[in-house]
Amino acid sequence: MSKQQKIYVTKSFMPPKELYKSYIDKIYENQQLTNQGPLVHELEEKLSTYLNVQNFHYVTNGTVALQIALKALDIEEGEIITTPFSYVATTSSILWEKLTPVFVDIEPNNFTIDVDKIEQAITPKTKAIMPVHVFGYACEVDKIQQIAKKYNLKVIYDAAHAFASKYNGKSLFDYGDISTCSFHATKLFHTIEGGACIVKSDEISKKLDLIKRFGHNGDNHYCLGINAKQSEFNAAMGLANLRFISEIIEKRKTISEIYENELNGFVQRPKKQANLDYNYAYFPVVFKSETELLRVFEELNKEEIYPRRYFYPSLNTLPYLKTSTSCPVSEDICSRIACLPLYPDLDEGIVLKICKIIKGALYD
Numbered sequence: 001m002s003k004q005q006k007i008y009v010t011k012s013f014m015p016p017k018e019l020y021k022s023y024i025d026k027i028y029e030n031q032q033l034t035n036q037g038p039l040v041h042e043l044e045e046k047l048s049t050y051l052n053v054q055n056f057h058y059v060t061n062g063t064v065a066l067q068i069a070l071k072a073l074d075i076e077e078g079e080i081i082t083t084p085f086s087y088v089a090t091t092s093s094i095l096w097e098k099l100t101p102v103f104v105d106i107e108p109n110n111f112t113i114d115v116d117k118i119e120q121a122i123t124p125k126t127k128a129i130m131p132v133h134v135f136g137y138a139c140e141v142d143k144i145q146q147i148a149k150k151y152n153l154k155v156i157y158d159a160a161h162a163f164a165s166k167y168n169g170k171s172l173f174d175y176g177d178i179s180t181c182s183f184h185a186t187k188l189f190h191t192i193e194g195g196a197c198i199v200k201s202d203e204i205s206k207k208l209d210l211i212k213r214f215g216h217n218g219d220n221h222y223c224l225g226i227n228a229k230q231s232e233f234n235a236a237m238g239l240a241n242l243r244f245i246s247e248i249i250e251k252r253k254t255i256s257e258i259y260e261n262e263l264n265g266f267v268q269r270p271k272k273q274a275n276l277d278y279n280y281a282y283f284p285v286v287f288k289s290e291t292e293l294l295r296v297f298e299e300l301n302k303e304e305i306y307p308r309r310y311f312y313p314s315l316n317t318l319p320y321l322k323t324s325t326s327c328p329v330s331e332d333i334c335s336r337i338a339c340l341p342l343y344p345d346l347d348e349g350i351v352l353k354i355c356k357i358i359k360g361a362l363y364d
């Protein structure tokens with residue numbers, strides 16, 4: 001038997017080279033490389049149709065998507081209520097915009113922001129709520145909407161994990177004033193680097209469209225902007241990958257079900273909402289303690305299998321924050337959660353091997 005390759009938590013989907021090349025040929029025919037070219041338009045249209053959403057903006061990455069979302073909603077100062085359980089970009093984009101993140105702890109079932117704790121964090125300076133549909137699980141969108149309405153706050157969902165997840169029959173991107181996504185190479189659907197903003201209001205959508213290309217149209221300058229435009233080569237990768245999206249999700253589902261069956265009762269798992277059509281973006285498992293997690297990692301690492309501590313540390317403990325808040329649930333979950341390897345061509349034999357190693361490394 002050939003030596004097993006190193007197994008990481010994720011591996012980028014690679015479309016057939018010939019297919020990618022056929023899109024590159026189009027770029028050579030069109031002789032346009034960027035600035036909202038035909039492939040970017042085609043990808044925006046195809047994704048809008050696939051996700052059944054409107055006002056879809058394809059941008060350079062998921063971090064800038066959050067930053068221009070804040071700008072498009074005219075949030076220039078104040079506090080943003082957010083979750084400590086996410087990738088660092090959720091918090092760093094708020095800080096980068098010179099806004100203050102206010103952390104509200106997560107609930108223990110699926111690790112999204114605890115809606116019952118949002119109201120007590122609202123102050124006269126609060127401008128918006130920025131929750132995360134973490135791992136593709138849905139936040140309590142209706143309650144968040146009610147709170148936002150009551151206090152006149154904007155809602156920006158960091159939906160970087162929520163591509164193709166549907167809640168109450170519609171895309172998770174369809175909630176909030178703006179939802180953002182990431183199409184980074186490690187994500188479920190990728191365009192190498194890339195991201196998106198999905199905007200509820202047509203007017204704000206027009207503004208965001210200007211902001212993403214320096215705030216001007218020809219010689220007419222309307223507002224302060226930035227360069228968040230995407231290139232034709234990135235769009236080409238997206239168009240090629242989109243052809244395989246059903247297969248990608250199906251394969252992830254199959255692998256997730258093997259993990260689920262094998263590890264049932266051995267590890268804690270998020271509770272999927274009944275009305276969520278899940279995208280199988282990640283396979284998070286919670287161990288009994290950090291010691292147990294580290295022991296499992298040690299055993300897996302010996303076999304060149306490298307899961308990741310997603311998410312760690314809890315973002316309320318970042319060293320460059322000005323004030324410290326305590327978020328006990330998030331800090332506890334962060335200390336003992338990991339994501340297991342999950343990608344379409346992960347061998348099912350390896351999945352079984354991973355489960356066996358995990359079970360063998362658990363205490364009692």
Ligand SMILES: *Cc1c(COP(=O)(O)O)cnc(C)c1O
Nearest residue numbers: 061062063087089090160182184
């Ligand atoms: C990946 C990710 C981002 C950042 O996206 P990039 O495209 O890498 O900039 C933001 N938020 C979350 C939750 C993410 O996982």
